[in-house]
Amino acid sequence: MKHFLPFTAAFLCLTTSALAEGDAIAGKAVFRKCMPCHSTEPVNKVGPTLSGIIGRPVASIADYNYSRAMTAFAEGGKQWNEGLIAEYLMAPKAMVPGTRMTFAGLKKIEDIANLIAYLKNPAQE
Structure with missing residues (x-):
């Protein structure tokens, strides 16, 4: 992740206000791209549930079998905050x-901000 540090700082500077102002309703539409593998219900699918992801430790759903790469990435107590999720959503691999x-x-960036707004409150209509 070291190679991402300069990019992350620049990305966060450019997107801090965009992330704060994301549209949850528009984010619900963006989430359709995630639905084949993820849920906002507390149920795992091919991927882990995204219910309550904001503030959750990385790779922490007890009944989900994470890849070794994601488990290693979680070391050190990383948590899914808005900035980390935004960075991950740009290029997961x-x-x-x-x-x-x-x-x-x-x-x-707008899709990322909207998706994060939706993940923060998926019940919002």
Whole structure:
């Protein structure tokens, strides 16, 4: 992850206000890209549940079998905060080489901000 540090700082500077202002309703539409593998219900699918992901320790769902890469990435007590999720959603395989997540990533900062807003409150309509 060391190679991401300069990128992360620049990304967060550019997106801090965008992340704070994400639209949960628009994020629900973005989440359709995630639905084949993830749920916002407390149920695992091919991927782990995303219910309560904001603030949750990385690779911490007890009944989900994470890849070795994701388990290693979690070392040191990383938590899924908005910045880390935003960075991961841009390029999952670049951030966690060896992850089983096959999704290439979201390219639009607005989509990432909206998805994060939705994940923070998936019940919002």
